[in-house]
Amino acid sequence: MTLTNIDHEKQIYCFKVFRSFLVVLLLRMNNPCIGCSEREMQALLTLKQGLVGDDSDRLLSWGREAQNRNCCQWEGVYCSSNQTGHVVELDLEDQSLQGKISPELVKLQHLEYLNLRFNNLSRSQIPDFIGSLSNLRHLDLSSANFGGEIPNQLGNLTHLQYLDLSSPGLPENSIHAKNLNWLPSLSGLKHLDLSSTNLSDVVGWLEAVNMLPKLTNLILDGCNLPPIIFSVAIINSSNSLVHVDLSRNNLNSSIFQWLSGTHTNLVYLDLSMNYFRGSSIPAAFGNMSSLEYLIIYGSELEGGFPNSFAKLCRLRYLELFRNSLSGQLTKFVEILSECDQNTLEYLDISYNKDIVGSLPDLTNFLSLKHLFLGGNNLSGRIPESIGRMSELETIHFAWNSLEGVISETHFSKLSKLSYLDLSSNSLLLNFSFDWIPPFQLQGIKLKSCKMWPSSFPKWLQTQKNYTSLDISDAGISDTIPSWFWDLSQKLEDMDISHNQMRGTVGNTRLEYAQYLNLSWNQLKGPLPSVLSKVAALDLSHNNFSGAASFFIETLKLSNNRFVGEMPSQLKNCRKLALLDLGENNLSSSIPKWLGASLPNLGILILRGNQFYRSIPPQLCHLTRIQILDLSRNKISGTIPKCLNNLIPLAQKGNSSLTIQHHYTFQLGEGLSSWLYDDEASLTWKGVRSKYQSTLGLVKSIDLSSNKLTGEIPSEITDLVGLVSLNLSRNQLTGQIPSRIGMLQELDSLDLSRNHINGRIPNSLSRIDRIGYLDLLENELSGKIPIGTQLQSFGPSSYGGNPLLCGLPLLRTCNEEEKGPGQTVLVNQEDKDGLITQGFYISLGLGFAVGFWGVFGTLLFNRSCRYTYFNFWTCFTNWLYVKAPLR
Numbered sequence: 001m002t003l004t005n006i007d008h009e010k011q012i013y014c015f016k017v018f019r020s021f022l023v024v025l026l027l028r029m030n031n032p033c034i035g036c037s038e039r040e041m042q043a044l045l046t047l048k049q050g051l052v053g054d055d056s057d058r059l060l061s062w063g064r065e066a067q068n069r070n071c072c073q074w075e076g077v078y079c080s081s082n083q084t085g086h087v088v089e090l091d092l093e094d095q096s097l098q099g100k101i102s103p104e105l106v107k108l109q110h111l112e113y114l115n116l117r118f119n120n121l122s123r124s125q126i127p128d129f130i131g132s133l134s135n136l137r138h139l140d141l142s143s144a145n146f147g148g149e150i151p152n153q154l155g156n157l158t159h160l161q162y163l164d165l166s167s168p169g170l171p172e173n174s175i176h177a178k179n180l181n182w183l184p185s186l187s188g189l190k191h192l193d194l195s196s197t198n199l200s201d202v203v204g205w206l207e208a209v210n211m212l213p214k215l216t217n218l219i220l221d222g223c224n225l226p227p228i229i230f231s232v233a234i235i236n237s238s239n240s241l242v243h244v245d246l247s248r249n250n251l252n253s254s255i256f257q258w259l260s261g262t263h264t265n266l267v268y269l270d271l272s273m274n275y276f277r278g279s280s281i282p283a284a285f286g287n288m289s290s291l292e293y294l295i296i297y298g299s300e301l302e303g304g305f306p307n308s309f310a311k312l313c314r315l316r317y318l319e320l321f322r323n324s325l326s327g328q329l330t331k332f333v334e335i336l337s338e339c340d341q342n343t344l345e346y347l348d349i350s351y352n353k354d355i356v357g358s359l360p361d362l363t364n365f366l367s368l369k370h371l372f373l374g375g376n377n378l379s380g381r382i383p384e385s386i387g388r389m390s391e392l393e394t395i396h397f398a399w400n401s402l403e404g405v406i407s408e409t410h411f412s413k414l415s416k417l418s419y420l421d422l423s424s425n426s427l428l429l430n431f432s433f434d435w436i437p438p439f440q441l442q443g444i445k446l447k448s449c450k451m452w453p454s455s456f457p458k459w460l461q462t463q464k465n466y467t468s469l470d471i472s473d474a475g476i477s478d479t480i481p482s483w484f485w486d487l488s489q490k491l492e493d494m495d496i497s498h499n500q501m502r503g504t505v506g507n508t509r510l511e512y513a514q515y516l517n518l519s520w521n522q523l524k525g526p527l528p529s530v531l532s533k534v535a536a537l538d539l540s541h542n543n544f545s546g547a548a549s550f551f552i553e554t555l556k557l558s559n560n561r562f563v564g565e566m567p568s569q570l571k572n573c574r575k576l577a578l579l580d581l582g583e584n585n586l587s588s589s590i591p592k593w594l595g596a597s598l599p600n601l602g603i604l605i606l607r608g609n610q611f612y613r614s615i616p617p618q619l620c621h622l623t624r625i626q627i628l629d630l631s632r633n634k635i636s637g638t639i640p641k642c643l644n645n646l647i648p649l650a651q652k653g654n655s656s657l658t659i660q661h662h663y664t665f666q667l668g669e670g671l672s673s674w675l676y677d678d679e680a681s682l683t684w685k686g687v688r689s690k691y692q693s694t695l696g697l698v699k700s701i702d703l704s705s706n707k708l709t710g711e712i713p714s715e716i717t718d719l720v721g722l723v724s725l726n727l728s729r730n731q732l733t734g735q736i737p738s739r740i741g742m743l744q745e746l747d748s749l750d751l752s753r754n755h756i757n758g759r760i761p762n763s764l765s766r767i768d769r770i771g772y773l774d775l776l777e778n779e780l781s782g783k784i785p786i787g788t789q790l791q792s793f794g795p796s797s798y799g800g801n802p803l804l805c806g807l808p809l810l811r812t813c814n815e816e817e818k819g820p821g822q823t824v825l826v827n828q829e830d831k832d833g834l835i836t837q838g839f840y841i842s843l844g845l846g847f848a849v850g851f852w853g854v855f856g857t858l859l860f861n862r863s864c865r866y867t868y869f870n871f872w873t874c875f876t877n878w879l880y881v882k883a884p885l886r
């Protein structure tokens with residue numbers, strides 16, 4: 001939902017509140033002593049019974065006690081003003097009602113207004129008897145958790161003017177319709193909102209809509225609307241439409257033809273998140289002379305602005321980000337500045353990649369408040385004239401190729417600026433030492449902008465309100481001043497990584513921090529304290545020191561100098577899903593409580609420490625683990641047999657972990673901060689749009705470079721989902737389990753540098769996916785099985801096993817070594833499969849890019865490797881995997 005939507009909803013809401021108020025007032029004033037019929041009162045009481053159950057706290061005023069008998073005075077009940085006093089209006093919005101609607105409702109035959117918005121009808125079907133309330137003019141069943149199919153009987157409500165069945169925010173579309181044949185009967189309908197109902201099967205939806213001559217508001221957001229098969233029947237579109245929202249559907253560009261028809265009254269048009277690949281913005285849109293809001297983001301639109309846009313002189317809000325628009329920015333600006341009086345307040349054409357050229361003078365746009373041009377291919381300097389656009393609140397120019405020096409002149413009159421993002425360009429910021437900016441920023445994003453001089457930017461001290469700061473990779477080489485930590489106490493996200501900042505964090509309490517990246521600096525001393533909200537913390541590559549038990553909830557602590565035991569406070573982090581303590585100097589046994597206390601752990605990385613003793617069998621209680629990395633420690637003993645309890649590893653394919661990133665932003669209130677909700681998915685502040693990505697994790701076990709002894713337990717072959725297994729550089733003995741071929745998902749197997757003996761099992765040659773094999777320096781013997789893969793690895797995979805023979809080794813086998821019954825194994829399975837489900841990795845540019853990040857799902861093939869995993873918290877089971885983009 002966009003900002004505008006919110007405004008708009010608010011307006012509608014306020015209007016409704018006001019209207020209800022007026023109705024009540026008029027009714028009460030005109031006729032204070034109207035009664036209500038026994039029949040209708042009885043119907044209402046039955047209705048109440050079904051909706052409140054035993055909850056005596058709700059609809060208290062509804063009762064048959066003597067003082068209550070006039071149902072016209074009950075909460076939410078309004079009667080007609082004549083003697084009979086029929087119930088005409090029932091407004092039960094947001095009453096926490098639950099249960100079922102009694103068919104007695106139909107006894108309220110005079111009902112004109114029915115509102116059940118924001119209640120919980122437990123997915124029950126919209127009752128078909130509602131169709132008998134033939135006087136209804138206003139029916140609002142939105143966000144009431146109805147389910148099932150929309151009853152055709154709604155078509156009987158021929159007086160209806162307002163129909164809202166939307167359920168935004170519900171995870172799946174629970175109301176659906178097979179057709180909208182009932183719709184054309186509602187010929188007086190002005191407002192139709194079916195958002196988030198499932199209309200994927202409704203082929204003729206547009207024809208149905210077209211038959212509503214009075215329709216002004218058409219809101220079908222997120223309805224899975226199928227693409228339109230264009231027919232003559234839909235050419236004549238209704239001329240009455242004012243507000244059209246068809247976002248988040250499967251529409252193709254045929255919809256343009258319909259819209260281009262005669263919609264001269266259209267004020268608001270949202271077509272975001274559809275599929276318009278190969279199409280450009282139709283020139284006919286230029287004829288929509290009333291248009292104020294045009295919103296089409298994320299829809300693969302191509303080309304530039306049509307020249308006809310010069311006629312859109314009322315346009316205030318133009319939002320076209322994440323398309324494939326192309327062309328010179330100067331041309332866009334030229335077209336938009338033709339009107340005598342430029343009304344544009346909001347321009348977002350960010351993340352179109354092919355909008356090129358330099359940034360022209362924009363001072364014609366006197367009303368412009370929000371300007372988003374990031375993620376394109378703009379070059380050249382930023383003109384100083386921008387400093388005169390005194391209405392500007394947002395500047396987002398990140399991820400372009402802008403260059404040159406930014407000086408105080410660029411901001412001279414920008415007293416309203418609250419969000420500035422110049423990240424990832426080639427800009428040099430040169431402000432005088434005692435510069436006092438005219439603005440108070442909330443969001444400061446200056447990643448990779450070089451600061452000149454390289455001392456810590458002093459102007460930051462004048463900014464008292466910011467909650468989001470990114471000055472990473474800014475070439476700052478200085479000791480961090482203590483005022484900075486004072487100002488940072490309010491920060492929600494902070495990235496000062498990749499500088500040469502020195503000093504200590506002092507006694508800083510970063511209570512609000514949700515994202516904190518101090519990595520790659522020269523900070524030392526103890527860690528900052530109280531990080532209770534942090535969702536992402538990266539303190540790696542510094543010189544922080546101290547005993548590890550000083551901190552809690554802090555998870556990516558790799559590459560520091562922590563010593564001692566694993567902090568037992570971690571026990572409290574039951575929701576912890578990723579724990580990365582790699583590359584420190586922790587020395588203790590692996591705590592037994594890990595298994596019991598951190599049941600949600602999906603990733604455990606303890607590599608490169610001094611952990612000793614054996615792997616506790618309790619670790620097998622980590623039934624959600626997908627990545628277990630204990631490599632490069634001093635762990636001894638045998639590999640526990642219970643490993644086959646690790647459920648995700650024992651299941652093929654995609655994990656059940658579905659991670660939702662809701663990312664959104666809110667203007668004016670700390671644009672780039674994010675929150676996670678109770679369900680622990682990541683949510684960006686406010687609401688805007690939602691992208692989902694399913695994260696099937698790489699499943700791997702790495703126990704390499706330890707002191708493990710004994711045999712590889714045969715139970716390991718139960719872990720059929722395993723993608724990577726590294727047991728190299730231990731002192732393992734015995735044979736490779738004969739059923740190793742069960743590990744059909746295995747992409748990489750490293751058993752090198754052990755004392756494993758016996759033959760290589762035939763079944764190994766049946767693992768079709770295997771892309772890396774290392775059996776070097778063991779005591780294997782006999783003939784290397786013939787199979788599709790095993791010969792392709794070359795001698796280097798088998799060397800250092802003196803008794804091994806057969807291809808690809810030069811040493812040929814004698815009869816004895818060939819072993820019994822060896823046959824050439826032919827694999828029947830489909831072989832061209834790239835690694836499938838298990839290898840979908842969510843590509844998290846989001847974090848690096850900031851709030852505006854581009855998100856996608858990347859299909860990895862076996863040559864792509866994940867590089868590293870980041871952080872996690874006690875509060876979230878949200879996972880972030882960073883991967884190289886190929």
Ligand SMILES: *[C@@H]1O[C@H](CO)[C@@H](O)[C@H](O)[C@H]1NC(C)=O
Pocket residue numbers: 080081082083084085086088110
């Ligand atoms: C009173 O109002 C109801 C509904 O508004 C209507 O059906 C009825 O005819 C009216 N009665 C009189 C006496 O006006």
Ligand SMILES: *[C@@H]1O[C@H](CO)[C@@H](O)[C@H](O)[C@H]1NC(C)=O
Pocket residue numbers: 131132152153155156
């Ligand atoms: C209501 O609609 C249903 C189905 O569309 C129809 O069979 C029925 O006759 C209608 N009832 C009235 C009173 O119009």
Ligand SMILES: *[C@@H]1O[C@H](CO)[C@@H](O)[C@H](O)[C@H]1NC(C)=O
Pocket residue numbers: 172173174176198199200201224
């Ligand atoms: C919508 O309905 C179709 C079939 O009617 C179904 O295949 C699809 O999964 C549904 N989509 C959602 C999001 O509920």
Ligand SMILES: *[C@@H]1O[C@H](CO)[C@@H](O)[C@H](O)[C@H]1NC(C)=O
Pocket residue numbers: 232233235236
């Ligand atoms: C469209 O409207 C025109 C004029 O209003 C009319 O002549 C024509 O028959 C209509 N076409 C259809 C398919 O309804």
Ligand SMILES: *[C@@H]1O[C@H](CO)[C@@H](O)[C@H](O)[C@H]1NC(C)=O
Pocket residue numbers: 472473497498517518519520536537538847848870871882
């Ligand atoms: C922290 O910043 C570094 C360098 O700028 C980056 O490589 C790393 O991914 C960041 N960490 C997190 C958790 O985002």
Ligand SMILES: *[C@@H]1O[C@H](CO)[C@@H](O)[C@H](O)[C@H]1NC(C)=O
Pocket residue numbers: 561585587610
């Ligand atoms: C880690 O600790 C060991 C002693 O426990 C010490 O010998 C070694 O130098 C330490 N390594 C680092 C990198 O601090």
Ligand SMILES: *[C@@H]1O[C@H](CO)[C@@H](O)[C@H](O)[C@H]1NC(C)=O
Pocket residue numbers: 631632704705726727728729748749750772774
């Ligand atoms: C296995 O781990 C060792 C270090 O412990 C590493 O050198 C080797 O490359 C790893 N093997 C694979 C296939 O990643």
